[in-house]
Amino acid sequence: EAGVTQSPTHLIKTRGQQATLRCSPISGHTSVYWYQQALGLGLQFLLWYDEGEERNRGNFPPRFSGRQFPNYSSELNVNALELEDSALYLCASSATLGPQETQYFGPGTRLLVL
């Protein structure tokens, strides 16, 4: 069974540009989560999508947005990039809702903002 996949693996952008990151969940999983792992800040929750709806959002500005498609894949968009957006962005998926559900993580997309 294929795990969570993310693309691209690396992304280089300049300040002010927009970045689009993509995630495909494990087959059969309906929930997709996004996390940011920035140097010195640790792992922080960004967004949670389930059945196409945004269910929860972390403490990030509105220029971080996303969506979930009918096939449950997801996209994270970061507008007006700032230098501090440089980080590893991790996507995870789970089979159903609920705090006991395991979130399975992808390999991440490393975003570098110059």
Next chain:
Amino acid sequence: AQSVTQLGSHVSVSEGALVLLRCNYSSSVPPYLFWYVQYPNQGLQLLLKYTSAATLVKGINGFEAEFKKSETSFHLTKPSAHMSDAAEYFCAVSGAGGTSYGKLTFGQGTILTVHP
């Protein structure tokens, strides 16, 4: 609000020695707790999780963790370290409701170094 504290950002052990990585949590409701491992340039891999079925939880690669409600702890142990255990380990608590629902709150991570 929920939170996780991992004591010790770096832990160094010799190969064959006991591994003990400490995690304390804060949660207003009975918690669901997880340990993940991250190898360099990779995503997170689940080691084990606590969901109230048993206080001693066994995971992959010989790791286990014990949930102690009185101490609000969920420490990770392995009797004998292997060189391949060198990685960063994260403890996390899962949100049960409100603004915490659906999200994992992670500790700051502990880098484990294993010496030959």
